[in-house]
Amino acid sequence: xxxxxxxxxxxxxxxxxxxxxxxxxxLAYLWRDAAAYPxxxxxLTPNVGTxxxxxxxxxxxxxGRPSLSxxxxxxxxxxxxxxxxxxxxxxxxxxxxxxAYLGQDTPVARRQLEQVLNAVExxxxxxxxxxxxxxxxANTPVAGLxxxxxxxxxxxxxxxxxxxxxxxxVGGRRLKPILNMYIPEYPVSTVHSAPWDAVVEKALGERPHxxxxxxxxxxxxxxxEVEVLKLRLSESPAVKAIIEYARxxxxxxxx
Numbered sequence: 001x002x003x004x005x006x007x008x009x010x011x012x013x014x015x016x017x018x019x020x021x022x023x024x025x026x027l028a029y030l031w032r033d034a035a036a037y038p039x040x041x042x043x044l045t046p047n048v049g050t051x052x053x054x055x056x057x058x059x060x061x062x063x064g065r066p067s068l069s070x071x072x073x074x075x076x077x078x079x080x081x082x083x084x085x086x087x088x089x090x091x092x093x094x095x096x097x098x099x100a101y102l103g104q105d106t107p108v109a110r111r112q113l114e115q116v117l118n119a120v121e122x123x124x125x126x127x128x129x130x131x132x133x134x135x136x137x138a139n140t141p142v143a144g145l146x147x148x149x150x151x152x153x154x155x156x157x158x159x160x161x162x163x164x165x166x167x168x169x170v171g172g173r174r175l176k177p178i179l180n181m182y183i184p185e186y187p188v189s190t191v192h193s194a195p196w197d198a199v200v201e202k203a204l205g206e207r208p209h210x211x212x213x214x215x216x217x218x219x220x221x222x223x224x225e226v227e228v229l230k231l232r233l234s235e236s237p238a239v240k241a242i243i244e245y246a247r248x249x250x251x252x253x254x255x
Contacts, residue, residue, distance in 0.1 A: 001121045002253045003129045005146040005170060008153065009162030010135045016045075016152040017132050019242060021051045022228045025131040027089075027245035028078060031127050032095035037085075040126045041099040042068075042116070044108060044133045044142075049130050052101030054224050054249060055086045067103030072112050078207045079116045080123060088229065098124060110141040116143060128253060136166050144171045148253060151177040151204055155189070155196045159222040177253055178245060179208035209245050214238035 006020035030040035041233045043049040047063050056062055065084075070076035079100075087096040098118075102108075120129055131142060149172040153159045167174060179200050193200050200208040216236050220227045233240045 011164040046105035069106040
């Protein structure tokens with residue numbers, strides 16, 4: 001099982017969750033015949049994160065259900081009792097994503113998080129575990145527990161710098177960064193007098209993968225839809241870019 005963290009440092013609003021969730025769904029489809037539960041998604045945002053709401057498909061579906069918050073608070077002995085599954089049917093067969101979330105603002109202890117990860121690996125046996133976290137702190141419990149890190153930034157100086165500062169904290173192999181919400185009509189950073197992709201490359205060490213700004217993604221998210229399952233490549237350049245990154249990610253973690 002490969003553990004993949006999508007990272008934006010202390011910066012919120014970078015679209016990190018959108019990219020992480022869509023990529024996870026794409027790989028679950030790609031690996032649908034390779035494992036019973038090919039992809040597991042951990043949404044560690046307190047009080048039910050966006051990814052969990054989308055996977056549940058109903059903002060009221062989380063009410064009264066056990067979550068990882070119950071495990072971290074000692075109310076749940078088996079962490080897998082706080083996991084759920086979303087399944088989709090396609091012409092080429094069904095596929096699913098197993099996921100878990102924090103139903104409350106509960107502290108996440110590193111030791112307990114390790115227990116969750118070990119239970120997932122030994123009992124569900126996925127090919128990949130995706131971790132989506134809120135903006136990080138210096139003592140984040142995910143530090144040292146991931147194999148790969150995907151930096152997600154926007155054309156914003158503070159987004160790039162905060163992401164850079166946390167790469168050394170979380171550990172793991174750094175994958176190609178994503179420059180999300182990129183607007184081709186405004187390609188240059190006025191602060192640096194250089195193209196945004198060059199600014200990201202200088203800060204993070206590699207030319208980024210560009211995901212353009214797309215209002216259709218916002219509309220799909222408001223409907224609690226997974227964008228890559230709702231929008232066509234021909235109508236959404238952002239979806240096309242995310243699919244391209246998912247293919248890159250699949251190759252990177254399989255080598």
